[in-house]
Amino acid sequence: MYIAAHPDDENTRIISWLTHEKHVDAVYLSLTRGDGGQNLIGTEKGELLGLLRTQELLEARKVDKGRQWFTRALDFGYSKTSTETLKFWDKQQILADVVWAIRKNKPEIIITRFDPNSNGETHGHHTASAILAMEAFDLAADPKAFPEQLKYVKVWQPKRLFYNTSWWFFGSKENFEKSDKTGLYSINVGTYFPILGISNNEISSKSRSKHACQGFGMALERGSDLEYLKFLKGDKPKTNDIFEGINLSSEKGPIKTHQEKLIADYQFNNPQLSLNTLVELYDLLKKEKADVSKLNQVKDLILKTQGIYFEWTTQNGFGTLNQEINTRLEITNRSNKNINVAILGSGTKEIAANDSYKATEKLKLDDVQLSNPYWLQQTPKNNLHVVNNPADIGQPEILNPVKKAITINFDSAKIDFEIPLKQKTVDPSIGEQYEPFYTVPSFVANFDQENFIFSNHPKQIAVEVESFVTNSSAKVSLKGSKDWKISPPQTIEFKEIGEKKKVLFKVEPISRNANSSLEAILESQGKTYTQSLNVVDYPHIDRQIWLKTAQAKIQNLDLKIPAVKIAYLKGSGDEIPSSLRAIGLQVDELDLKNWNPSLLKKYDVLILGIRLFNTQPEITLVNKDIWKFIENGGLVINQYNTNRGLLTNEIAPFNLKLGANRISEEDATLKFLLPNHPVFNAPNTITQKDMDNWVQERGLYFADDWDQNLIPLLEGNDTGESPQKGILLAGNYGKGTYVYTGLSFFRELPAGVPGAYKLFMNILALRK
């Protein structure tokens, strides 16, 4: 079991070495699902980002053949110490989950990614993951620890625990090479597998590349390479073999002899001959009440060796309760003899060698539940996901698809299979595509934003209503507190399944500091629907959905808004444009691929999206035009970029070097260095009160070194650290102004933080 804190912390080189070279069962226990991170491929944040990363981990495991496991810990964002982390999470709860993971998966060896003695040297979640692993190593074997788990599992003592050290912990590769490695255990992760025609390193690079939303697509690595493990706990091996004294074959008796026979008799050019041994093995495992995953592996081998294929599909990706849908079943027998298949509800079919059974049938979706990820059905409590059934804790996902039961009669035995219903589409440019089939409410409503900010004026709020019922109608209404005037309900009609209609409501604040939640309510045929459908859909994962209450926040801010024309260039993706449009500003997104310097002429302000200089190669050709724009009087607001992986060092018209400093305490004091500067006074007066209620953090990747033209405006730091000044810098260049800001506006504006809005308005007003 490999233990770390986040999706992407895991060392896929070791995981694929364990599965491919040592043929052992390897599990990656990630404490969190990565909900708090940033997203390089889209706008998912929070729970939806966690959902995306869960799938990326599962895709990575499909490549490296490990298994995936989690705790309930919520990734609450950057934390500088493990002490802080373990306070946020309620240490005992997460410790219980790690102990549970060990008792359930029974690892002989535990490997941590991080050093348990590194408090304050890396992300607090990282050190915490190693500390928890060290403690859980002993507690998993102690019947007095978390005895409530023993209803489901037995105690388990892992044999030994290592820490997987790396050059990063030594500052540089050179330092690591020079360091004394006596006493460390080494693993050559560069093994080449001739049967597969691929090396371990290549497999692990492919696995790592699945972390697309974190930008970990990488080139394949080949050749010898060493990983180092430091022994920390348990029974210390005397040789370099980390498996010393561990029996790698868990099977014995007839099961073992069957496995050996299967391998010895296997004929690659006639795999069908393995059938009898496989069926016998299946029966033996069943008698011994073996784990379902083992039985499924044997069933899978039976299908593969016999060339049997089946699928059950439908055209739409979504269905509703009690709806009747069209489905298509295909069972193809590519073995050299006839098979006999009993299909639940359709009787028994004889399928001849290399022939298919194909049938379309109507399916009534009764006796099904709405699809929703099990850990997202309730709001998290105390930074933990709420899981109702304790036995479910740790599972990466619990799929509950609509299934068709069939039984294939192989003369010697009858074996049951379940075929999950999937959406199948054929796209002329891609070919066939499969996605999970989900059950959703008949009507859903989505707001296009989570927060709507008002500045004493009414505005139109759009709700997109989607119907999954043909020829239907729904009454749509919005509900807010009594400080708001909201236009009356509207009834809308739908023809097709999946049809979406935008419904506009006039919403008006009638008190100065009105603040409320706004709920969408849909009524149709005596039933009420109150959920939104949130879809995460990318080519590298299975489509995911999350059903949650259709709700947004409405806030009236006493904001003075400068009259400026704004252009925006997208970096890795943020919601600054929609957050500014929400208060009535016009923002045009420019396209770097169709660049023309005259594009900027009609604007006063250009906002650069987060990580623009990290992610958009075209910026290296365009930056000079941007400096020209400033010279001619424009204002450029450069949001944070990471100091590593800049595509150009010229991120400002003058010297500006970025560091990696951040302030992760969202309530850290920010001192106004020049209280009379316009940024604190015009058009909005900023006071310390405006620094209240920021979310997750203050900011990140502050500037380290800058030209004397740039003036630092804020100073602050996390508890116990030295003051930072590179948080917000403004400087004149030609007739215009350049601003660099590491403040997390990309989080604060979408979250509707009033003070952050005010400050951003004043930055926009720095245009002279």
Ligand SMILES: [Zn+2]
């Ligand atoms: Zn991490």
